[in-house]
Amino acid sequence: MRRLPPLRALEAFIRVVRLGSARSAASELGLSPSALSRRISNLESFTGRKLFSRSGQSMKLTDEGRVFYDAVAPHLESLAAAVESQSENLQLLRLRLGVMPLFGTQRLFPRLSELRKAHPRLHLDIDTGPHLVDRVGDTLDAAIALTVQPDASLYSVQLDQNTVHAIASSQLADEIGENPDIEVLSQQTFLLHTDMVMSFDAWKAALGLEKLQPAAIDHYDSGQLILEAAAQGMGIAMMHDDHLKRVNDPRLARLFDAKIDSPYSYWFICRPADLEARPVRIFHDWLVQAGL
Secondary structure, three states: OOOOOOOHHHHHHHHHHHOOOOHHHHHHHOOOOHHHHHHHHHHHHHHHOEEEEOOOOOEEEOHHHHHHHHHHHHHHHHHHHHHHHHHHOOEEEEEEEOHHHHHHHHHHHHHHHHHHHHOOOOEEEEEOOHHHHHEEEOOOOOEEEEEEOOOOOEEEEEEOOOOOEEEEEEHHHHOOOOOOOHHOOOOEEEEEEEOOOOOHHEEEEEEOOOOOOOOEEEEEHHHHHHHHHOOOOEEEEEEEHHHHHHHHHOOOOOOHHHEOOOOOOOEEEEEHHHHHHHHHHHHHHHHHHHOO
């Protein structure tokens, strides 16, 4: 039998590449940066290849490292799947996952068949209720939540970085123009998501509209409903560019041609200890690799 490579070193290598950060990989594996570096060095010694170039605390994948990753990663996934299929008495694995409804509809559900095909024993209990982050570790194993910055005591991975836009019905956009002034805007109703209230202040500040006082502000706890309300002419919604792009609704139009960073991002969140649970680990690794 051929000599096996150091599997823990391989795991460390794969995680550094997928997460794009040695610090993040070390945190995931519960290692110090120096311990992670030693594992990578052991793998380099075994293969006789320089997989990363190092500068201070940073590690950058070399061309040889990229070739090695492309050759090895698929086989490592096959090995993990083979072991999984023969372990735990073939019992179902169940994950209690909290998800924002719009993220679930637009980004998660269209890709879930890929996860099921790769891990047929993993099943998800989906919870779209409120206060997802507060319930992680209690009624939820993990959550995909829209927030500014998760609590440092939790393990978290940022899934995107969006810009925020004012979105209205095409008819309303035609009536008030693409760049309405503060007087026109003050006569409008604005629609705010209860989990994105600071987006409105960020948008106003970026456009020099800090003094804007709209006729009314209506709050919604559903991204799908707020987009539908905007499409029906109920007001101007403050939403992410990704939401507008993915919904692809011809009834909606964007006001102002400006890219304004949103204070909010989608994050995968769980307790650090729960990351070692098989259902959480499988979903986390798939989510990061899939780039949702």
